[in-house]
Amino acid sequence: MADKKAVPLGGVIPEGGTADGYSTGGWRKLRPVLNKEKCTNCLICWVMCPDSAVITEDGKMIGFDLEHCKGCGICAMECPDKVKAIKMEEEAD
Amino acid sequence: MAITMTKGQAGLTGNSAIAYAMKQINPDVCPAYPITPSTAVIEEFASYVADGAVTTELITVESEHSAMSACIGAAAAGARVMTATSSQGLALMWEMLYIASGMRLPIILTDVNRALSAPINIHCDHSDSMGARDSGWIQLYSETVQEAYDNLIQAVRIAEDETVQLPVMVCLDGFITSHAIENITLLSDEEVQGFVGEYNAKTTLLDIDHPVTMGAMSLPENYIDFKFQQSEAIARSKDTVLKVAEDFEKRFGRKYGLFEGYRLEDAEIAIVILNSAAGTTKVAVDELRKKGLKAGLLRPRLFRPFPFKELAEALKDKKAIAVLDRADSMNGFGGPVFNELRSALYDVPKRPKVVSRIYGLGGRDYKVKDAIAVFEELKTIAETGMVDTLQKYITI
Numbered sequence A: 001m002a003d004k005k006a007v008p009l010g011g012v013i014p015e016g017g018t019a020d021g022y023s024t025g026g027w028r029k030l031r032p033v034l035n036k037e038k039c040t041n042c043l044i045c046w047v048m049c050p051d052s053a054v055i056t057e058d059g060k061m062i063g064f065d066l067e068h069c070k071g072c073g074i075c076a077m078e079c080p081d082k083v084k085a086i087k088m089e090e091e092a093d
Numbered sequence B: 001m002a003i004t005m006t007k008g009q010a011g012l013t014g015n016s017a018i019a020y021a022m023k024q025i026n027p028d029v030c031p032a033y034p035i036t037p038s039t040a041v042i043e044e045f046a047s048y049v050a051d052g053a054v055t056t057e058l059i060t061v062e063s064e065h066s067a068m069s070a071c072i073g074a075a076a077a078g079a080r081v082m083t084a085t086s087s088q089g090l091a092l093m094w095e096m097l098y099i100a101s102g103m104r105l106p107i108i109l110t111d112v113n114r115a116l117s118a119p120i121n122i123h124c125d126h127s128d129s130m131g132a133r134d135s136g137w138i139q140l141y142s143e144t145v146q147e148a149y150d151n152l153i154q155a156v157r158i159a160e161d162e163t164v165q166l167p168v169m170v171c172l173d174g175f176i177t178s179h180a181i182e183n184i185t186l187l188s189d190e191e192v193q194g195f196v197g198e199y200n201a202k203t204t205l206l207d208i209d210h211p212v213t214m215g216a217m218s219l220p221e222n223y224i225d226f227k228f229q230q231s232e233a234i235a236r237s238k239d240t241v242l243k244v245a246e247d248f249e250k251r252f253g254r255k256y257g258l259f260e261g262y263r264l265e266d267a268e269i270a271i272v273i274l275n276s277a278a279g280t281t282k283v284a285v286d287e288l289r290k291k292g293l294k295a296g297l298l299r300p301r302l303f304r305p306f307p308f309k310e311l312a313e314a315l316k317d318k319k320a321i322a323v324l325d326r327a328d329s330m331n332g333f334g335g336p337v338f339n340e341l342r343s344a345l346y347d348v349p350k351r352p353k354v355v356s357r358i359y360g361l362g363g364r365d366y367k368v369k370d371a372i373a374v375f376e377e378l379k380t381i382a383e384t385g386m387v388d389t390l391q392k393y394i395t396i
């Protein structure tokens, strides 16, 4: 029998950077919301985000890539106590 | 360890022969965790590494689970990888065995067959490799030290064949074969290197110009397609096993097939049995032949994939067959080889009677008289066409 669907051997994904094309944003229950007034641009959130979903421009934190942000809340947790510029809000609200 | 050869022959234990074959193959990576009775394989191979006789990276790990994990990582990086284990060690590798085969990594593992606990036992039976029979590994069984040595060298070619790309397990009997000295014919390093050739993995994690992801998740939309592909590959690996054996014979003169038949062609009754116990059975066959009984033996060499057509063809005219398993499936219905062989014979027009006999668990001796007793039972079954006991333990 011929292969019904030609799939790469052993489940190899034969190119790099493919996670970019996989929208994980749909898994999100909580959405991070940035308070620009409070943010000091320390970029701790950018370092800690496991999905590289914190967007920066010219060394400044400007928001979230909601196509990939899974809503884990790590950024909100890691944002320094004195600042607390990120709030997690229910997607449903 | 220095090996002295006289006219190309050397007296070696099974473990020494396996370690020597590994030295001659000179794999890129060998992650290992020693366990009785396969310890000496790694012990002697470690000496070759320490002496600079090989360029292998020996990775000493903290468990067999880690050993197989390291094998997978190294193979994914494009290395030729080998390891050895036994019993609980193989059991601890379980989870990773399926990952190795599913990722289509041609890892070579020597399993020196030993019983699984409990009770704790260090001696031979096949419950370890039989437990791994559905893990997607090709399994070759070896009767003698010579065959174990030859199988290991052939395993490299089988595993790495373009149409296969699957891991291979070479099994030999703990203590009986692993620790007994046998006079065997060794190949030269050049012959082994010429036979196995250089390994060039198609995709490797270290090829940064062509980045890939390996071991990714695959959900209902394609998991079954990967499994279908894997299933086809192991089924057709049977042809590769034969092709590689043919080339081995052409170069070195020793002939191997999917199974060995001993006085089988004109036999009316036959024992089917794996590994070293086949030698004992052959003595029984010879004794009974002298008395005019048409006894024969079939010893499967390849168990995974299961060569059901070829085995059925070889056994179709027999009147009665006993499949002797050195492992119990604990299913209330005989051993694993029995179940598969009996199923393979289902489509034969004049189905032979097939019974299951479980023997030698935990290293219990299997003697010529045990084989003779089975043949005598088979003789009665052949004469009467009646099976009294379908399955039972012998050597107890």
Ligand code: SF4
Binding pocket: A032, A048, A049, A050, A051, A052, A053, A054, A064, A068, A069, A070, A071, A072, A073, A074, A075, A076
């Ligand atoms: S919620 Fe989690 S995934 Fe989303 S931006 Fe914050 S750290 Fe990243």
Ligand code: SF4
Binding pocket: A034, A038, A039, A040, A041, A042, A043, A044, A045, A046, A061, A078, A079, A080, A083, A084, A085, A086
């Ligand atoms: S961790 Fe808080 S303060 Fe620092 S950049 Fe992120 S949001 Fe701004």
